Every structure is written in C-alpha cells, then in structure tokens.
Amino acid sequence: AVLLAVDLVEKAIQENPSLNLGAATGGTMEPIYGELARRVKKGSISLRNIKTFQLDEYFPIAPTHPQSYRSFLMKHLVETTDASPENLYVPDGAASDPAAACEEWERIMCENPIALQLHGIGVNGHIAFIEPRKNPTREIFSMRTSLEELTFSTLQSNSRFFKPGEVQPTRAITVGMGTLLESVAHFVLVAFGKEKSAAVARVAASRLGLVFAGPKRGATRPVRGDGGSGHLELSASFKFVDV
Ligand code: F6R
Secondary structure (H helix, E strand, C coil), rough: HHHHHHHHHHHHHHHHHCCCCEEEECHHHHHHHHHHHHHHCCCCCCCCCCCEECCCCCCCCCCCCCCCCCHHHHHHHHHCCCCHHHEECCCCCCCCCHHHHHHHHHHHHHHHHHEEEEEEECCCCEEEEEECCCCHHHHHCCCCCHHHHHHHHHHHHHHHHCCCCCCCCCEEEEEEEHHHHHHHEEECCCCHHHHHHHHHHHHHHHHCCCCCCCCCCCCCCCCCECCCCCCCCCCCEECCCCC
C-alpha cells in the first residue's frame, strides 16, 4: 500500500514537477514519507519545486512545538527530502484569531488547487480533523475550514505521540470537506490495521465513498478518484485498489 500510494505521488510529480501536494500527518503517513524520501535520495523524483499544503494543525500550538503538524512535516518530509521549507503551508495553530486563520486557509486553498491529496483516517472515521457528525450528509459536504473540537476517541488515539508533560491540544484547525471537494483533483486515502476497518467500511458506504481498508488484518486499500468537480456524488468516480 505504501508503494502504491507513493507510486501515485511519483506519477503526479512526473506529470507536474511543481504541483501542489496535499499532505497529512500521523502514523500512517510516516512510511509513506519514508518511501518518498528513499525515492528522492535515489534520484527518481524531486520535491524541490512542489508546494505542500497540510490538512490540519492543532490549536493552540506553537509551530516549533515538537508535536505540531508543521514540526511533523519538517521532520518527515522537509529534512529527509529536497522539499523546501518555504513551500510548506500549514494552518496557523498559533493564531491569535483562529476564525481569521480559518479564513486565511480558505483563501490559500482557493488560490492553490491540490493535484493530489494524501489522507489517513481516524479510528472513529475522521478525515483531516473533521470529526464524525450526527447528520453527515447535511453538514460535512458544505463544511469550510474551521476550528474543530476533537473527540475523546481522537484525543485518546493521538495521545500516543505526546510525551509525559506535553500538553495535548483539544482543538484543531481543519480544512473542511467542502473546501477539499472544490480544491482537490485526486484523493489518496490510506489506512492500516484492523482497528480502522469499521471506520473505513462506514466511510466507504457513505456518500463520500472515499475509501479503502480491508476486512483482513493488516490489509490496506488506498483509494483514488476524481473529486475536483465539487459535486457530491463522488462514489462512482472512486476506484478501489486492492493490495
Ligand atoms: C492528520 C490527519 C488525520 C490522520 C488520522 C490518522 O493530519 O489529517 O486525519 O490521518 O488521525 O492518524 P494515524 O495515521 O496516526 O492513525
């Protein structure tokens, strides 16, 4: 699955060496960025001219905090490849006015269409930090970048990244699904592990139909598809890729 996801990134960069790449963070992304770094070292691809746009950032958090998503991307993508730190865009988790930071992120997404967006998924089914809703079809598809309260499930699962004594923020600025649907041309969603299979099945069965993951332990299915048209009936355009 890692190789397949990175193949898609590599192909997209071959087609456009200065594309906008949508980044995610978390455990799922570590081997993906690791493989990307190997290919950059080997010389098969270069990230020098790409711009990277991260889905979300904790709030409040200093950009230099070891658990900020900016720090994650600096460590796993910028320091290990030829990607430039000036081309790394992350929502401002240290903003004094989070509503203004969300608006600014909407502007950035609008001006920088994403060729390919990498996604993981939370155990509870969150994508980016868009937490599950009681009425997803009504709320999620029109959602813009916003400050989201993280659920107990998300906080619990991400607490593994925080060292004792490090305060874990309980909110995050996250891109909205409406924003993504307008901005992103291709989605690549990756999930590992049995504990994600229920979330994946739920998302796969939902209108977004954006997904992967298998019933078999450790099985992974990245899913890709066209999402750039901005309309809601995306499931038909997603291809499921078994690996
Ligand atoms: C992180 C993000 C999240 C993660 C999800 C899975 O930028 O957008 O949606 O993809 O929380 O995290 P891991 O891979 O750590 O299980």
